[in-house]
Amino acid sequence: MPQIGPYSLHTVETGRFRLDGGAMFGIVPKPLWSQRIPPDDQNRIPLNMRCLLLIGGDRVILIDTGIGDTFEGTKFQDLFAVDHSAATLERSLAAHGVAPEDVTDVVLTHLHFDHAGGSTRRVDGTPVVRFPNATYHVQQRHWQWAADPNPKEAQSFRPDTFAPLMETGHLNLVDGETTLFPHVEVSLAHGHTEAQQTVTVRDSETTLVYVADLVPTTHHLSPAWTMAYDVRPLRTMDEKGEFLEQAVDSEWKLFFEHDPEVAVADVKRADRGIQVVNERSLDAL
DSSP states (O other): OOEETTEEEEEEEEEEEEEEHHHHHTTSOHHHHHHHSOOOTTSEEEEEEEEEEEEETTEEEEEOOBSTTOOOSHHHHHHHOOBOSSOOHHHHHHHTTOOGGGOOEEEOSOOBHHHHGGGEEEETTEEEESSTTOEEEEEHHHHHHHHSOOTTTGGGBOHHHHHHHHHTTOEEEEOSSEEEETTEEEEEEOSSSTTEEEEEEEOSSOEEEEOTTTSOSGGGOSTTOOOTTOSSHHHHHHHHHHHHHHHHHHTOEEEOSSOSSOSEEEEEEETTEEEEEEEEOGGGO
16 A cells, blocks of 8 residues: 555546537647547547555545546536446445545635536435545635536536535635645646646655646647646646656656556656656555
8 A cells, every 4th residue: 555654645537428529628639639548439539537545644644536426417428428337436435445424625726517527426316525524625726616617617616515615614715826735736737727736745754746637638738738627738847847847857656547547647858848657556556
């Protein structure tokens, strides 16, 4: 079991879903991206919703919550093909001996439905906080952004999945880059959405970065391989390039939320730019 600082680290698989491959790879032609992730007959590619659990130091910290179970109906299923047959958030937590009541902190990288949907659950049709004893940590600027979304992102935010956090007093609005807990830091990126926070877990020997949608899969390292979902794609290119250069120089290990196969990888410089190496599970950190 991997350990960084006082925390044991655990992968929490919360299910799979599918998004349009063209949207996931922006201007990259389909003959290129489809060689890496073949699409289905609706041009959708499979993606994981892979969260990270830290246990130690009197804390149980969950990073992102997946899509949850608040989305029902044929239209949503037809669009996103959500698949909980192999994993759900609560089943995966239970496999690590964690009940919803045990979670002390939830760090949400941003509030798009595939990252924050599991923050609440429905009881008699009403959304309630899924982790009743947890503090949810969200960037203040992003919370304000999600509360009044632009037309491009409006469908990515589902207020019923996060509004109860404020209403019930479970919300901690974070002001910029900071150390949230010992050995756990958050940094900001603004290309994908305003004030997305990546999460770094580090000690003197190991640094692991939960990259969220700054680098959604191992296939998104190249500068131009950005998502059409990004609100500021040119800024994503700059942020991603700067981040990856630092990751190589500092020998960071990257944790991928959406890659359908790879949880953790290292990065190195090669003839064609920065590439992933040593793809593996978190257990082999």
